[in-house]
Amino acid sequence: MKAKPTATHVHLETFGCQMNEYDSELVRSLMKQDGFVFTDDRERADVILMNTCAIRENAHNKVYKHLSELRKLKQQRPLVVGVLGCMAQNLKEELTDVQPLIDVLAGPDAYRQLPMLIRNAMLSQEEGLDQKGFAVDLSEYETYHDVIPDRLDGVNAWIAVMRGCDNFCSFCVVPYTRGRERSRDPEGIVQEARRIAEQGFKQITLLGQNVNSYRYGDWDFAKLITAVADVPGIERVRFTSPHPKDFPPSLLEAVASHPHICKQIHLPLQSGSDRLLGLMNRTYTNKEYRALVDRIRTLRSDIVLSTDVICGFCGESDEEFSETYRLVEELRFHSAFIFKYSERKHTIAARRFPDDVSEPIKTERVTRLFNLQRNISYERNREYLKTTVPVLVEGNAKRSAEQGMGKSDGNITVIWNKRAISSQPGDIVSLAIYDASSTTLYAESPPVHESSAPRPPQNHFGKLRSKTEHF
Numbered sequence: 001m002k003a004k005p006t007a008t009h010v011h012l013e014t015f016g017c018q019m020n021e022y023d024s025e026l027v028r029s030l031m032k033q034d035g036f037v038f039t040d041d042r043e044r045a046d047v048i049l050m051n052t053c054a055i056r057e058n059a060h061n062k063v064y065k066h067l068s069e070l071r072k073l074k075q076q077r078p079l080v081v082g083v084l085g086c087m088a089q090n091l092k093e094e095l096t097d098v099q100p101l102i103d104v105l106a107g108p109d110a111y112r113q114l115p116m117l118i119r120n121a122m123l124s125q126e127e128g129l130d131q132k133g134f135a136v137d138l139s140e141y142e143t144y145h146d147v148i149p150d151r152l153d154g155v156n157a158w159i160a161v162m163r164g165c166d167n168f169c170s171f172c173v174v175p176y177t178r179g180r181e182r183s184r185d186p187e188g189i190v191q192e193a194r195r196i197a198e199q200g201f202k203q204i205t206l207l208g209q210n211v212n213s214y215r216y217g218d219w220d221f222a223k224l225i226t227a228v229a230d231v232p233g234i235e236r237v238r239f240t241s242p243h244p245k246d247f248p249p250s251l252l253e254a255v256a257s258h259p260h261i262c263k264q265i266h267l268p269l270q271s272g273s274d275r276l277l278g279l280m281n282r283t284y285t286n287k288e289y290r291a292l293v294d295r296i297r298t299l300r301s302d303i304v305l306s307t308d309v310i311c312g313f314c315g316e317s318d319e320e321f322s323e324t325y326r327l328v329e330e331l332r333f334h335s336a337f338i339f340k341y342s343e344r345k346h347t348i349a350a351r352r353f354p355d356d357v358s359e360p361i362k363t364e365r366v367t368r369l370f371n372l373q374r375n376i377s378y379e380r381n382r383e384y385l386k387t388t389v390p391v392l393v394e395g396n397a398k399r400s401a402e403q404g405m406g407k408s409d410g411n412i413t414v415i416w417n418k419r420a421i422s423s424q425p426g427d428i429v430s431l432a433i434y435d436a437s438s439t440t441l442y443a444e445s446p447p448v449h450e451s452s453a454p455r456p457p458q459n460h461f462g463k464l465r466s467k468t469e470h471f
Ligand code: SF4
Pocket: 165, 166, 167, 168, 169, 172, 173, 174, 175, 209, 210, 243, 469, 470
């Protein structure tokens, strides 16, 4: 038997959602245990892995672009190329036929096999063979409960509490790429939360494709999130992504009353039309969704609500789009992810419903809804003016190292001048808000020479995306 190669350098790129980021932490952990070394430098890498997303069209396109770049690199030197995650699972034939440069494919339930697949691919290359390693079987049981993710530094740690999804929303590929829903043992999750607190993280985000349908024995999601929020040292607990059908009173009460559970709920709407909600298999009506929002806001009016909306789903008429528009106008979310419908291979919608709304109409509807939401987000954010907001400090603002950046309890970005306010990542500081755009709150007292006149709405209110997604 050949000796393991030493110091094999791996470059891992992640595309898509938070669940994929989390899976990359699992992959790093599993591979480091096996002696692999990670590098940020693609030029130095012996192995290049892409953890991919089949849900987001942008991520999908980026992966294909990267693959064509890698073709050149692979002609110059020995290199193992691996595609992991949802695209590996969903597009295996396409990827291997169209992209013969791929040596390893591993679906979301096959990461434990990755070190072996990569070693085999390296040996095969050394011996001049063209042997590929594919592992794309879905599991009913795999939750990686015993793998401690290799987390990057920061204030937030993710914990995946369940994997897969049984909902089969007709537009969504997740049940096919990530398999059936299964929840992790709650004791293991709480233990992991304790370890995270000891490592100094201040916030935990509980992840799952349909996170609030978590169920393990007599533990439901309300019991789980409360137990995690009770862990000493954890200041904030968030969760994503929930389904509107899984909000029993116990969960709403936990969110409303527990001091460490953030007052923020992401509540994917997708459409305001009952006919389309039926075609999407969302299992709620416009009226039921509205009633849930009412219940949440009656419990606590300060809970920040965000949503996802799909424009131009199969057969969406002008009037059906108007129903969505009116509902978004009425419910006044703090922010929204607005997507153009884009057909995903293997989904129920792809098999049963023609993608028959034209591209210009989809664009026009997305733009109208986007403009509406941008103005609502702007008005919502300006409700914080002259209030004091507790902010979890994350670090420097993206645009300037002289500005600090953190998040409000409701997950709204807050920016301030570091010369005026001193803080460290992980601190929770109370900041006075003096200005707001559609995406950001600005803290600190305005300098005397600067006008504090209201800013016009900024060019974006969050994220405008061109396709369906869940995270
Ligand atoms: S949209 Fe969410 S709830 Fe629906 S099938 Fe996809 S992952 Fe499951």
